Amino acid sequence: MINLALLIFLVVLFTQIVSWVGKTVLQEVAFAVYSRVFLSGTASKQRQLRKQVLAEKAELGWTSSQDEFAKWAKLRRKLDKGIADLEKINTTLTSSKTSFSVKFNSLLWILMTGSQLFLVWWYRKQPIFWLPQGWVPKPVAWILSFPSAPLGSVSSGAWGAVCKRVLQSVEEIVKAILEPTVVPNGPFPTAPFPAQSQSQPSAKIEPITLEHEKLD
Known part of the structure; x- marks a missing residue:
């Protein structure tokens, strides 16, 4: 039987990993895997219908409603049916994703909060x-x-x-x-040098007069 201290640590570690990664990211990854396994047929049909609708829209745009009304009307009915089928598939996939989100969040709560509460109460x-x-x-x-x-x-x-x-x-x-580490751009701030008049009084330079002796 697994050690109780190790079991509690693993549950807490799993909770922290989910917190680090993010529930939204895990949910998107899990739903991508789920859709590939269980919704691959529906997703494939959605892609085919989307391509078909885009092609029919382009063809309808090239067809004149006045010169080729019969062909234009036939393309229009076909396009409307394709759009309706695509909306049904989109609704089905959206409903599946919503249901998966509820189940996934419930499972996460059981594995994270529920398991911790159970362990604390059962082994109190x-x-x-x-x-x-x-x-x-x-x-x-x-x-x-x-x-x-x-x-x-x-x-x-x-x-x-x-x-x-x-x-x-x-x-x-x-x-x-x-x-x-963020290094600030530009020169490092330095203290301003004090002006000459503020640091020390300026020395007054006086001319030196040389006296020459008189020669008799």
Whole structure:
């Protein structure tokens, strides 16, 4: 039998993977696979009708309603019938996709939220593992054993919360590592140099007068 701690971790991991990828993306991929297996005939007929309708529209545009009225009317009736059949197939496929979406979301809820709630409730009194005696204060030990596990042990609910928090921390670390560093464009800002009048008073340069001795 699979270990309970590992089972809860796998359920939480699956939930986080779905959150990372996105339910919409998973649903589109699942429906593409489902339509290829179970709706291949309907999808093929839809493609054929679409090509036929486009060809009939082009031919109808080339036919004059005045000079070739009989041919134009026949093409018009054929085109209307093709459009009606195409709309029926589109409605069928849309209805199938809606029904698949409801079932897929229900299945995801069972595998994610429902399974976690069931495991926490069913194994609420069973300890996942025991903590060393005196390792944590009594209030913390009570929180870790909530709701019904023996005091001093880690309950299924607390273990699931710890697994979820660890996986979220790993996600944040990976995003921080993979996030590109933005380098600002242009020159780096520098402090303005103070004007000469503000930094120190300008020295006044005076002319030097040389006195020559008189020669007798």
